[in-house]
Amino acid sequence: MDYEKTLLLVIIAASASLLMRKRRRWWVRPWIQEREASSQRNSNLLHKELAVEDKENYRNFIRMDEEIFNELLQLVEHDIEKNNTMFxxxxxxxxxxxxxxxxxxxxxxxxxxxxSFRVGHSTISRIVPEVCTAIYKNLKTTYLKVGINDSFYK
Structure with missing residues (x-):
């Protein structure tokens, strides 16, 4: 009998805990949603404006010329682009x-x-390693001639 009462109390406590759990406030935070609502803001606009109007600061921001950035983008684009969803x-x-x-x-x-980019920090934590891996994958044969252990990037 004590076993059944204990089990019942545990089930009630677990149910109460689930009911009291804090609900997620947003699917996407409103300030991040603005990236989609107006793609002419922040990183897109800054990137485009600097490339056209201020090449020196563009180079300072990205640490490379626009032409080199575009070449690198062409090399890794197929590995890092994602599909849009219904959501x-x-x-x-x-x-x-x-x-x-x-x-x-x-x-x-x-x-x-x-x-700076209106992207969640948890999303950035997935983007950075993924893009670094794509850069390595696409540039290793051209720029890295030394025997490097590839198992790290697989």
């Missing part, structure tokens, strides 16, 4: 590469980059 648009390959290069150039935290 939301994907982050473009251009933005994914920009985020990664900015991270590599500055060492900014994912949290700081999330505000």
């Amino acid at each position: 939301r648009n994907s982050i473009s390959a251009r933005d994914r590469l920009s985020i990664t290069l900015r991270y590599l150039a500055t060492g900014e935290s994912y949290k700081s980059l999330s505000f």
Whole structure:
């Protein structure tokens, strides 16, 4: 009998815990949703404006010339682009590469980059390693002639 009462109390406690669990406030935070609502804002606009109007600061922001950025984008685009879904648009390959290069150039935290690019920091934590792997995969035969252990990037 005590076993049944204990089991019943555990089930009631677990049920109460589930009911009291904090509900998610947003699917996507409103300030991040603005990236989709107006793709002319923030990273897209800044990237385009700097490329046209201020090549020196573009180079400072991305740490490479626009031509080199575009070449690198062409090399890795097929590995880093994602499909749009019915629920939301994907982050473009251009933005994914920009985020990664900015991270590599500055060492900014994912949290700081999330505000700069209007992308969640947990999303950035998946983007950066994925893009780095794509860069390595596509450039290793051209630029890395030394015997490197490839098992790290598989």
